[in-house]
Amino acid sequence: MSQVKKGKVVSFNKWGYIFLIPFFVTYLFFQLVPLVTTFYYGFFEYYEKGIKDYGPYFYGIKNYIALFSGKLLLKYSLNTLIMWIIGFIPQIAVSLLLGAWFSDARLRLKAAAVYKVIIYLPNLIMASAFSMLFFTLFDDNGPVNGLLMALNIVPEGEPFRFFRYTLSSRSLVGFMNFLMWFGNTTILLMAGMLGIDQSLYEAAEVDGATPTQVFWRITLPLLRPILVYVVITSLIGGLQMFDVPQILTNGAGTPADSTTTLIMFLNNNISGNVNYGVGGALSVVLFIITGVLSMIVYKVSTQKED
Amino acid sequence: MKKKLLSVLLSTAMVAALLAGCNKKAEESTQPSETGSIVPGDAGNVVDVETLEDTGDTLTIYVWNDEWKDFFWQYMPGVDYTKVTDEDGNEKFPLEGKLGDLKVVFKQTPSTDGAYQKSLDDAIKNGDDMDLFLVEADYAKKYTIDGVALPLGELGITNEELADQFAYTQQVVTSDGVLYGSSWQTCGAGMIYNREIAKEVLGSDDPDTVQAAVSDWDKFEEVAGKMKDAGYLMTPRASTTYRVFSNNVSTPWVVDNKINLDESIKKWIDMSKRMVDAKQTKTGDLWNTEDAFNKNTTFCVFGPAWYFNFCMGYDESDDVESIAEKGGWGLCQGPQAHYWGGTWICVGANTDNIKTCSDVVKTMTLDKDVLKKLVEEQSQDCNSKELAAQYANDPNFGNKILGGQNPYAIFSKCIDQIDVSVMTENDQYFNEQIQLAMDEYFDGKLSYDDAYAQFEQKVKEKVPGLQ
Structure with missing residues (x-):
């Protein structure tokens, strides 16, 4: 039987x-075959020369030595990190606030579902299209400069050249990432907040806690695991930042290479004459960083169950 | 049991569907007619046109913009297409249509950042259907070689038919003494100046007077100062003058596998820096200069014939009346002779429609009637010595954009001075990156040394293996 x-x-x-x-x-x-070949070619001197290929010739870890001894890896990592932070700070602040509002039953928000859809909408636009839109909006002859001139904030005929200043270029990239992702983060945080036991809030209310105290003393500490998850996944997403600055600066990372991200660096090596060796080595470095960050996420999310 | 049968069926269907994708199209490997070794010469060994045959059903053409695609639909006999409407509601020529019984497909990839070259590289490496492809001077050397393009002789085009073309247009696409492409245009360029501003500041809009005022770069800068005083820009962008200098280099970009900066480019950098600092020109994107074309803000631009209709806003459907529509431009040679760009048509080495390709190349680049239409309707500068001489001496032939001035004499003089001997296959990357990096130097964002270091670094990323 x-x-x-x-x-x-x-x-x-x-x-x-x-x-x-x-x-x-x-x-x-x-996935797997390209992944393995990427690792493999990271150890070779291998690139396109015209329409022919040069190599592959075994190169040991020279590609890695060149990457780490050059200043570019550090510079582009910093660029990426700075632009991520510019976008992430408002993103997490706004998301926390919206999440708290949406999950607070006492506020009795009307049409909350509509707002949830609306704040999520920017994420549905293709990043490249969104970037193109901003490129046009903030162009020297674009509508934003037209507005600034009409309001006499900048003199007529001398537009403010947004893409010529490090701060404004980076801020635009950060702002776009913020706009695209705060809806998503709000949904995640809200899910976390709804998972918090309502009786805790009721007890706090009975004890006479103010909403601010409730937020800082109850919501935030209990939200920590999901908050860590949001930070790390966003950081991983930030590391992959590519389409927004690429399109906004036409691939040049202007001004003065201050908006070139790590993936744009990778792209520079594989557009034009493809450099499989350096591209492979760089991908492996990114893979390891992302892997470590993912491990942290995994650790944090399993800890919760203890 | 039935359930089991059903699941077996379902899973087999699924796995089969999965594997179906792996079935690579391998049957089409028709070879073009064998011609034996190529004798060094112009067209190479010429085959009889009658022996050419089409075997494919699709004519695939690689292009990077609309220009030639539009000419093709307008002037190639036997085409059939329907215009499409773009997002702005303007009618456009389509990317697909028919030529006789053949389906025609244009594969369009913009050339910025080497993207178009990448599309060609991929097509060549994967053996994709590529019947015709266009190349620019900046990278023509890379693709006009054996095994990538077909020698013109294999298309049944004879040296006699090609004899009327200008030499430099053939020099660009010659490899090992054999021609691998053909062009309908020459791109001798000149200085295109705003007539109203010339009258106001220089006292006359006569081409000879203006030419005398800008006959060398020192005088050019002197005029730039006068323009500034009168409230005008000399050129819309610092990069406007770039091509004039880069065409007059005497050394190639790469010498002994090292990056080499020619004196002429250095001169451009120094002059442009002075002009930007003196607010006689601006930094920024060369292709985004409508102001100069629509309003009296800027004295001059540099460009060849294709610049007139393709860039300067000669578009009657537009709601802004451009200076070009008023015929407000004049043309003179400027401080130095130069050319700009040029498009060559090549036939892919593994084409399966060799007869049609031969037809297209002959019709679109050698047929005198088509060339005439390109000159008269599209402001092109045609690649025919005979027609060029005819137009140059025709008192009735004038260009509307130039207020009736005949550009041919000036362009023809230019063409004779063009030397393309120092081209490399990676010129596009050098030209793009030096302008990008130096723009930041002109802007004061980077010191010269930093800008140059940035240029070197970016070029090395695009062209691995440079020292």
């Missing part, structure tokens, strides 16, 4: 595996 049962279990498993095949085949060819 038990043997029959066992047999059934096995045969069900078989179907399970068969239905997993598409994922694994796709993963194998489109």
